[in-house]
Amino acid sequence: MQRRDFLKLSAATGTVSCVTACGSKSNDEPVPTIPEVAEVETLSACExxxxATCAFKVISRDGVLNRIEQEDFYEDGFDIRQHRPCAKGMSAAQKIYAPxxxxxxxxxxGPRGYKDSYVEISWEQAFDEIAEKLSAVYENYGPKAVMRGTGTNHGGSHSIFWVDNLLCAAGGCITPFSAMSFSQVERIMGYVFGKFRHERDFSSVVEIQNSDFILSFGFNPLEVNASxxxxxxxxxxxxxGKPMVVFDPRYTDSCLGREQEFHFVRPGTDAALIEGMAYHLIENNLINESYLREKCYGFFAEEExxxxxxNNRILPAVTEEESYRGHILGLKDxxxxxxxxxxxISGVPESVxxxxAEQLAAAKNPYVVAGWGVQRQLxxxxxxxSVTTLALLVGAVGNRGNSxxxxxxxxGYMFSLPPLVxxxxxxxxxxxxxxxxxxEGETMSVIKDNVVLDPADLDESGDGVIGQNLKALFVRGGNPFNQAGDTHKIRELLSDPAEVELIVTIDTHLTPxxxxxxxxxxxxxxxxxxxFASTNMNNGAMGFLIATQGIEPVGNVKSTFEICLEIAKRMGIDDVYSSGCSNDEESLEATYNFTRMIRPDLHSYMPETWAEMKEKQMIKWAHPVEDSDESARWHVGYWDYVQYGTEPLETPTGKIDIYSHSLREFAEISEIPDYWPKDSGxxxxAIPKFMVGPESYLDSNEALDDFPLQLCGYHTKAHVHTQYQSTWLKEAMSPAAWVNPTDAAARGISSGDMIEIESPRGKTQVEAKVTPRxxxxxxxxxxxxxxxxxxxxxTGGNSNALTSHDYNSPIEKGTGVANCRINIRKV
Ligand code: SF4
Known part of the structure; x- marks a missing residue:
């Protein structure tokens, strides 16, 4: 078997003797030989x-995946490196052949919601029926009744965007924006720095090389991206060797002695902890006053x-009481x-x-960083x-060593699909x-629910409603039901075909x-x-690779491009859908060519033609941390603004907005929902504040009296969302809820006991792990x-059986899937 030059036969090409039973054959009989099936090595990546999308070798024998091995393209070093898949990626064979x-x-x-309601059908029947039913939804309700479901990519350029193409060719659809993982931070940083979502600037983790102090709020890359x-x-x-202070409700594997200090902080109270540090910095004159006056807006009182x-936008004065400094000193409240x-509030000792705060102020180049759990809350x-503001107080954004x-x-060195419909x-x-x-689709609105509508559909106050409930949901991967808040309720919401008439999912594995x-x-x-895939989603080392089919497909599977093409053909829209591609290979080539066209900065790495790229298989490049403007611009967020300040930021003031006039104006037209605690604060x-969120530690709602504990959801090293749960990692690290020994003793719980976790919405059962971590x-x-x-x-331990999707964060309307109030008991 041979696949391009990359493939090689790694086993010896000779023969091996057939094992014979002792003495059962005459020595005169010729010994039969069985030609050994050679191993085949192909390049692919973790899905x-x-x-991280770690590249690796797929070692197969006779079309069956045998094992995963580390790839060895290019010399191994720090900047350009050979990828070492983590334990999850190494168990890909078990995932591929999982039941x-x-x-x-x-x-x-049968009825929705039950595993035994399904029968196998042919692809032809599936294509015909889906095309007919999808067409009927468009005809009866229009495009606002159709949604491309939330879901992330698995794999490379055979992606969810082809589902978008199908639905857009069919008349359009509601698309989700942002992501379950980071929507709150993505939105808020736009108000601080003026660039929203993917356009905002970041610092890279390798910039820590230039730092002399790391202050971490729940940053946990060694469990989340263990690669x-x-x-x-x-x-x-x-x-x-760097001094590091870590605050987290859990002692994670990203610590394990790397840190100088570790301190527990109650979930959802990081903003209060930071305000305490801010007070200490102000009181002891440890702030960087010139930086705050020159680069930032709203720490001090401001003139109109x-x-x-x-020129027509007058920004009113900010009084001393309204400023961030005034808030911290309590001048207003x-x-x-x-x-x-x-x-x-936070549970962190006053002395700490x-x-x-003193260590932060004493550092020359502090790196202040937060994990996404800090923002995945109401x-x-x-x-x-607040985390960003803390860094600003000491002038620690936009300099070498800063985040x-x-x-x-x-x-964003992602591949880009050719222009879609x-x-x-x-x-x-x-x-x-x-x-x-x-x-609620009929009444969900721009102001109340953060819906984005065509400006032509808005009234004079800038508001408008969708005006249509959901009737068809088309999902590709992502397991959106499992991963959204309040799974018990979502199951009920989707159980009636008279409400959502058509639900279709393209995926590799059965999920809840x-x-x-x-x-x-x-x-x-x-x-x-x-x-064709991008690898290494970080800022230091980058790459593109061609994944080559290395194994026989498991079952009667097809690519997403092909599935959507066949549905499009039956709806008579394949010409529009295909974007000029008639098969998988052409779609990959078009993706490569388009990616290369829009990224001239990558021309020195990307071969000119698709054929040459296939020949090369993998390209890698790096952005080493060097003492140059170019390197700083790559690794340090807002380097140019802070160092040179030639262009104002795109905030209303042109500066880094600690006080945001846009949020002040937004607050004026927003209504506070009933579920928001009355004493929230x-x-x-306009300025960042600690608030008491619904079902947080300090929520005094009497209905929560029976739920004295706080759930802290996190990304475990044993699986990625629901992926890899059927592998040997289950044996190495069985699913378990971490319970503090004091809480466990009060409830008679020991490690290994099955416990029930209950919130105001539902219950979930999982094993307990009693640990001081x-x-x-x-x-x-x-x-x-x-x-x-x-x-x-x-009975599966799902954390979203406890969380809510009815409670939303004030600005982005994200859900708080990382925590809520709970209680536990031994089953
Ligand atoms: S799970 Fe992430 S870190 Fe682990 S091998 Fe896969 S891509 Fe790499």
Missing amino acids: ANCA ERIKNPLKRV GSGLGFEYNHVVE MISPHD GVAKNPAWAAK IKST TGEDNAR TGELPDSK PNPITCSVNYHAWPRLVR SMYVNDYILPDSTMYERDD GYIN VMQGVVGLGQGLRFNPENGTC
């Missing part, structure tokens, strides 16, 4: 959505001004946000708050903004909001999301097809465990 692989198209013939190639690899190298971007105040926007207070992220409608909702479209589907279509994996705020009063539960409802209780 898990942990954002949950979908091998044939499935159609629902030997991406963020985890870089973090592990660059933090060595005209926006540098709009009479509450000084001093370390003693912060200690009571003071000493951390007060997540102000939590994330932006955010998670380090990629500057434009969506004929403008109607978009936050990633978290899709379950509400089922019954499948059992409300009408059709389930088996997707191929990146090991069963050719593909804020909702939408979680804060007292907090229960840690890895997100992504499978929702498995039995008599109203999830």
